[in-house]
Amino acid sequence: MNALDDQKRKAAIKGLINIAIIEGFVLMAVVGIFLYTGNLVHLVGGVIGSTLIFAPMFLRWSSAHGEVMKARPNAGRSGDV
Numbered sequence: 001m002n003a004l005d006d007q008k009r010k011a012a013i014k015g016l017i018n019i020a021i022i023e024g025f026v027l028m029a030v031v032g033i034f035l036y037t038g039n040l041v042h043l044v045g046g047v048i049g050s051t052l053i054f055a056p057m058f059l060r061w062s063s064a065h066g067e068v069m070k071a072r073p074n075a076g077r078s079g080d081v
Contacts, residue, residue: 005071012065019061023054 030046 005068008065008068009071012061012068015061015065019054019057023050026050026053 027047027050030043030050033046034040034043
């Protein structure tokens with residue numbers, strides 16, 4: 001891989017980590033609301049809502065960065081076995 005592909009790969013990984021962190025905070029808030037209220041409907045609704053919000057984000061990320069992530073990191077380097 002050349003330097004540009006390496007930069008694109010790092011940016012893709014950073015974007016994925018950011019999405020995962022935000023989703024983690026949302027799920028922690030959902031669990032906190034469930035523990036506060038004790039109502040299972042809040043937990044189930046929060047998990048379904050989180051899925052509806054973050055699944056399209058992951059799909060957009062995979063369509064935008066899928067090719068970069070499929071590329072082998074050491075494919076362009078000579079001397080690798």
